[in-house]
Amino acid sequence: MRAFVITGPGQAEVVEVDPPVAGDGEVVVDVERAGVCGTDMEFLSGEMAYLATGDATYPVRIGHEWSGVVSAVGPGVDASWLGRRVTGDTMLGCGKCARCTNGRQHLCADRYEIGIRHGWPGALAERLPVPAKALFALPDEVDATLGALVEPGGNALRAVRAAQPAPGRTVLILGPGTIGLLAAMFARAGGADVHLLGATHESLEFARSLGFADAWTRDELPSGPYDSIIDATNAPSLPAFALDRVEPGGRVVCIGIAGEPSLVDTRQAVLKDVTLTGVLSASGGLGATIEAYASGAVDPRPLVAETVGLDDAADVLAGRRRGSAPKMHIDPRV
DSSP states (O other), X not given: OEXXXXXXXXXXXXXXXXXXXXXXXXXXXXXXXXXXXXXXHHHHHTOOHHHHHTSSOSSBOOOOEEEEEEEEEOTTSOGGGTTOEEEEOSEEOXXXXXXXXXXXXXXXXXXXXXXXXXXXOOSSBSEEEEEGGGEEEOOTTSOHHHHTTHHHHHHHHHHHHHHOOOTTXXXXXXXXXXXXXXXXXXXXXXXXXXXXXXXXXXXXXXXXXXXXXXXXXXXXXXXXXXXXXXXXXXXXXXXXXXXXXXXXXXXXXXXXOOSSOXXXXXXXXXXXXXXXXXXXXXXXXXXXXXXXXXXXXOOOGXXXXXXXXXXXXXXXXXXXXXOSSSEEEEETTO
């Protein structure tokens, strides 16, 4: 089968590889759609942190935002999965440690991450092996595009849950990228008064086209304070900015990861009685994200600028092919 493989910094190609075989407890999925994100781009540039820690090594087969159809099941897997449209969790815990047995498998020290950690192959390929326990069935209302947006949506939903939005409460979201805009959609669905902060007027124009009128650059941002703030950027200065602008007794949620340490004054957090939360992965938010998409409460399809074939993946990851919206999708069958 064809698969997109990154062999080193700036080096990638589509190659023929052996197709996966469903092992014990596993299925094989025929991939219909895969999204790419900043993590994938960092693998191509060589900046991904796991490359430095040894949690990932080249060659890497990326792709952790996906949807497809189950085409084979391995021993111990219910045959009813065959032919079902699915997506799945990226984080694959060992299933035996205390974190896994306590429902925190996404924090398992020995976890695999599909298309990211410890060599589990990703979805930028015609077929993908997945443990059956990681699968989520997709209803008819959730098409291939929405299915491949479940994983980033689950991240955003968990961030919004931590922010605890409610009618009449203000939520400021830092960063109008895919995760930031998904968080804005979930917060709006929860009745919150949503504000967005972006670096440029151009990035904010798209947010306004989605109905988010309160979209600001830093110089324009009203003084606040805000009941909760979600940092969905990779800017090392913004966690401290969020702590400064949040309402006393409010909540700051960090889901973006900077390339260098972010410094905050914990005295300010104590004196303002702030709750500061970090969010890693969509685990725990996938099922509710599918329900929100299926009901129409959240419709993120406008976030996808274009769907291209596997041969265009390198240009997308290198930033040579961009669209008017923040997310690019790949159809590995093309």
